[in-house]
Amino acid sequence: MKNSIKLLREEKRITQKQLASQVNVSRQAINAIENEKFEPSIWLAYDLAKYFGLSIEDLFHFEESDRK
Amino acid sequence: MKNSIKLLREEKRITQKQLASQVNVSRQAINAIENEKFEPSIWLAYDLAKYFGLSIEDLFHFEESDRK
């Protein structure tokens, strides 16, 4: 599932580690989601969207072709 | 996590089984989510929201107190 996290994070000039601590997950979880290794849980999606001031649907790109 | 699924489903006059088949999960999964036994995955949340014509944030009620 594609998302805008890496882009938005870089605009904010924060590291994966800093973003991870903002949303209470590990740095590896952020890395994996940015690189589409796995999909976030609904709470993590919510926390990330909230952190960037977006809706879940705007932060994550739901495309049928991305469905596992 | 509270949600409006049961209410909206009953307004549409469809059963848990029918809703389940619309979003490609088991009847038990719908039942468990309606009764807050567990949280939906992000894709299921998306599919349910889309089915009812709502955003994920409008269908599911994210409240800190509900966080596990």
Place this chain on the structure above:
DNA sequence: TAATGAAGTCAAGTATACTTGACCTCTAGA
């Protein structure tokens, strides 16, 4: 050069979303 930090990745473990199959209870209709 050497050291440090940021990012990518892997392995092993844990938590939980979801499945199938079963059983029970209640209600509505034949």
Place this chain on the structure above:
DNA sequence: TCTAGAGGTCAAGTATACTTGACTTCATTA
């Protein structure tokens, strides 16, 4: 009455989100 459908729940299994800890590479800077 009897039966079928709807909903609630349980047990056991599978898939995957996420953790911790470790290692590597690359870029920046002392």
